[in-house]
Amino acid sequence: MWARLESNTIKEVLMRPKSLTIGGVQYPSNIFSMWTDSELSTIGIVPITMNSTNFKDKEYYTNTSITYTYNVETGKATGTYGTATAKDLTQLKTERKDNINREASSILQPTDWMVIRATEGGTAIPSDITTKRAAVRTKANSMCVQIDGASDVDAVAALYLVSNTGTEESPVYTRPLGELPTV
DSSP: OEEEEETTEEEEEESSOOOEEETTEEEOTTHHHHSOHHHHHTTTEEEEEEEOTTOOOTTTEEOOOEEEEEETTTTEEEEEEOOOEEOOHHHHHHHHHHHHHHHHHHHHHHHHHHHHHHHHHOOOOOHHHHHHHHHHHHHHHHHHHHHHTOOSHHHHHHHTOOEEOSOSSSOOEEOTTOOOOOO
16 A cells, blocks of 8 residues: 655555556556655655554454555655444344354254154154253353353453464364354
């Protein structure tokens, strides 16, 4: 990403290489890959360094627009995000719980026919299937309780952070929320 300058002011932000006319001279798009930063700066084009300090995970926050600035003293252009806004906590919790319940339903679906068969025809469900189905429902309920207990958006996000509790050679990836069992 580059800034096109005029009188030390950013006139245009270039997201990708493109042909340009500067001072009556037509430049092809390949100058961005063929020229050095120093050569580009002679015609008023400088790379933009992104400052992502305020950028937050889009799953949990709405990020603001980027403000582009040029520092004459350093000769550097910077793009900076404003302060991110947390998404609505109630809506986020509802979405996350709905996702868990859909996933649990998807896990249970292949054995639903056994429940229907038992209800309609009296054929017993194998006990290992009953136990596994109960474990899925119990874990889904537990996960929803954990989400409900989160005090803010960051606490919800923390439930989903995956870390390696094993070794580099034998990784074991876990998250505080846990995972639904399979049937």
